[in-house]
Amino acid sequence: MTDESPAWSPLPAPRMKVLVTGAAGGLGRALVAALVEVGADVVGVDRPGEQAELTADLADPEAARKAVADAVAQLRGLDAVVGAAGVVDTIHRAGTFPLEAFHRDVAVNLVAQFAVAQAAFPALRDSRRSSIVFVSSTAAQDGLPGQSAYAAAKAGVLGLVRTLAAEWSGDGIRVNAVVPGLIATPKVLGMPASVRDRMLAEVPMGRVASPAEVVGTVLYLLSPAAGYTTGQALRLDGGAGLARTGLHR
Numbered sequence: 001m002t003d004e005s006p007a008w009s010p011l012p013a014p015r016m017k018v019l020v021t022g023a024a025g026g027l028g029r030a031l032v033a034a035l036v037e038v039g040a041d042v043v044g045v046d047r048p049g050e051q052a053e054l055t056a057d058l059a060d061p062e063a064a065r066k067a068v069a070d071a072v073a074q075l076r077g078l079d080a081v082v083g084a085a086g087v088v089d090t091i092h093r094a095g096t097f098p099l100e101a102f103h104r105d106v107a108v109n110l111v112a113q114f115a116v117a118q119a120a121f122p123a124l125r126d127s128r129r130s131s132i133v134f135v136s137s138t139a140a141q142d143g144l145p146g147q148s149a150y151a152a153a154k155a156g157v158l159g160l161v162r163t164l165a166a167e168w169s170g171d172g173i174r175v176n177a178v179v180p181g182l183i184a185t186p187k188v189l190g191m192p193a194s195v196r197d198r199m200l201a202e203v204p205m206g207r208v209a210s211p212a213e214v215v216g217t218v219l220y221l222l223s224p225a226a227g228y229t230t231g232q233a234l235r236l237d238g239g240a241g242l243a244r245t246g247l248h249r
């Protein structure tokens with residue numbers, strides 16, 4: 001990685017080469033825009049039919065490998081991966097969750113994250129100071145009724161983070177996760193207000209996160225300021241879970 005930032009910089013180094021998955025999504029778009037703004041070279045990937053530089057169904061391991069190879073070729077190397085691709089709206093009560101749908105959710109939300117990281121590993125190792133940030137969810141730690149597959153997959157991502165961080169530290173690769181609660185992306189803004197209000201009742205800050213607040217944390221984790229941080233899951237949740245008594249209201 002071309003590192004022109006001081007060691008404490010909260011911004012990624014200029015011209016850092018970054019692959020962003022889920023680049024056409026609410027959060028993905030904001031991530032790509034912010035990375036470009038701070039001077040990174042970015043390739044975004046999203047599923048076929050979506051607006052992204054590269055398209056691939058990342059749940060198909062062969063397609064994931066090809067997408068990463070194409071990104072590395074285009075960028076002429078790789079310093080960072082941000083895994084924001086995900087399926088966020090498969091909703092069934094657990095008693096009747098179709099197994100096929102469960103498998104598909106896990107394939108996109110967990111296996112694809114691993115497939116992308118594995119395919120990126122040689123290029124990240126060559127960079128020597130590289131980093132992966134996976135986007136998990138508070139569903140991983142708190143559970144999310146109606147979304148057992150999503151919660152299980154996002155919890156799997158946290159196990160993956162700790163394991164890859166341990167395995168790949170010697171190769172100069174840091175691996176972390178952001179763990180957001182509700183983010184004000186088009187998907188969330190399109191939720192029925194009654195559902196959103198019920199979820200926000202458990203959030204002392206009483207509001208959802210802005211995409212910029214999540215993006216800022218991802219940029220920090222990619223930056224030299226987080227150079228000694230690996231294997232961590234950083235919650236961005238407006239204090240959710242800190243006020244279960246309801247006395248904050």
Ligand SMILES: NC(=O)c1ccc[n+]([C@@H]2O[C@H](COP(=O)([O-])OP(=O)(O)OC[C@H]3O[C@@H](n4cnc5c(N)ncnc54)[C@H](O)[C@@H]3O)[C@@H](O)[C@H]2O)c1
Nearest residue numbers: 022024025026027046047057058084085086137182183185
């Ligand atoms: N919005 C929230 O409140 C929230 C909260 C916590 C975590 N997250 C996580 O943040 C990330 C982005 O969420 P978002 O709100 O922007 O949702 P989104 O649906 O707008 O974005 C997800 C993107 O992933 C892409 N994608 C899905 N399946 C894919 C596949 N098989 N191959 C390639 N790309 C695929 C979609 O096309 C989409 O562009 C997700 O991982 C989500 O789980 C979101």
